[in-house]
Amino acid sequence: MKRARIIYNPTSGREIFKKSLPDVLMKLEAAGYEASCHATTGAGDATKAARIAVERRYDLVIAAGGDGTINEVVNGIAKQEHRPKIGVIPTGTTNDFARALHIPRDIDTAVDIILKGDSIPVDVGRVNDKYFINIAGGGRLTELTYDVPIKLKTMLGQLAYYLKGIEMLPSIRATEVTIEYDGKLYEGEVMLFLIGLTNSVGGFEKLAPNASINDGMFSLLILKKTNLADFIRIASLALRGEHLNDSKVIYTKANRIRVKSQDRLQLNLDGEYGGDMPAEFENLYRHIEVFVPLDKIRPEDRPESLGDTAKEE
Numbered sequence: 001m002k003r004a005r006i007i008y009n010p011t012s013g014r015e016i017f018k019k020s021l022p023d024v025l026m027k028l029e030a031a032g033y034e035a036s037c038h039a040t041t042g043a044g045d046a047t048k049a050a051r052i053a054v055e056r057r058y059d060l061v062i063a064a065g066g067d068g069t070i071n072e073v074v075n076g077i078a079k080q081e082h083r084p085k086i087g088v089i090p091t092g093t094t095n096d097f098a099r100a101l102h103i104p105r106d107i108d109t110a111v112d113i114i115l116k117g118d119s120i121p122v123d124v125g126r127v128n129d130k131y132f133i134n135i136a137g138g139g140r141l142t143e144l145t146y147d148v149p150i151k152l153k154t155m156l157g158q159l160a161y162y163l164k165g166i167e168m169l170p171s172i173r174a175t176e177v178t179i180e181y182d183g184k185l186y187e188g189e190v191m192l193f194l195i196g197l198t199n200s201v202g203g204f205e206k207l208a209p210n211a212s213i214n215d216g217m218f219s220l221l222i223l224k225k226t227n228l229a230d231f232i233r234i235a236s237l238a239l240r241g242e243h244l245n246d247s248k249v250i251y252t253k254a255n256r257i258r259v260k261s262q263d264r265l266q267l268n269l270d271g272e273y274g275g276d277m278p279a280e281f282e283n284l285y286r287h288i289e290v291f292v293p294l295d296k297i298r299p300e301d302r303p304e305s306l307g308d309t310a311k312e313e
């Protein structure tokens with residue numbers, strides 16, 4: 001009998017998953033899985049739980065939570081040789097990764113997608129021995145995600161991040177950085193830089209419009225130093241995906257990126273604090289298989305167009 005392990009964060013998003021858990025377990029059992037679950041207890045626990053699930057040779061690991069939980073689960077799996085397929089039940093505040101893969105927030109539908117059994121390989125980012133699935137970034141603006149209290153997120157959802165952003169806007173300053181990407185060099189002051197694996201960041205779905213989830217490339221976006229008015233102008237352009245040609249924006253694809261700074265510069269990995277720079281980023285090509293609604297995935301990202309290379313590594 002196949003075995004499934006659900007790793008869920010009881011505090012994520014609006015804390016709704018607990019109520020559905022018995023139904024989800026029953027549904028998995030009815031589909032022929034022996035199903036069990038682990039409720040995370042705090043930072044790092046989902047990584048530990050995923051590592052144990054790998055050791056115990058679970059066939060399927062389901063991450064139920066927000067991007068932070070999925071990131072932790074991937075961190076427990078990505079280094080291992082035997083990597084079980086991952087199912088995602090998005091119950092977080094932002095759910096960028098799930099949104100990029102068209103996995104809906106409705107728990108029942110998300111479980112149906114897993115049970116249907118269609119999966120695709122996705123790229124994973126590695127930086128200083130940590131992994132990310134969606135986005136890495138740096139700059140004062142990316143640091144605001146750490147300060148949003150859990151209770152506020154539970155009450156307000158994504159709005160909590162925007163409120164925090166507005167509160168911080170006047171105090172955001174630029175940072176001097178050196179960014180090396182595939183042999184090219186950028187040196188100067190930046191408001192932020194983002195290294196994306198998908199097109200969905202902080203609810204902005206058009207930030208990296210031509211990102212592919214499994215082409216082995218990062219989308220690198222650098223926002224140079226701006227004044228407050230320019231910053232607001234570019235942010236509103238970004239909502240419509242019209243920011244890429246702005247003279248303050250550098251946007252390109254790269255496979256390897258190095259970032260360093262004279263100042264203290266924190267690294268944000270999938271919305272959580274991930275250590276300080278310097279950092280070296282590497283794109284791990286099609287490193288993990290995730291269950292998705294195949295009919296919603298762009299043709300070029302689907303297995304039939306991936307060919308045999310999808311089975312490499």
Ligand SMILES: Nc1ncnc2c1ncn2[C@@H]1O[C@H](COP(=O)(O)OP(=O)(O)OP(=O)(O)O)[C@@H](O)[C@H]1O
Binds near residue numbers: 042044070272
């Ligand atoms: N029992 C717990 N109590 C407090 N924090 C927890 C607990 N379990 C996990 N966490 C931490 O909560 C972090 C954020 O969780 P998660 O991403 O699932 O939800 P979220 O913050 O609501 O959603 P999003 O990341 O999409 O904004 C995790 O990275 C983890 O470190």
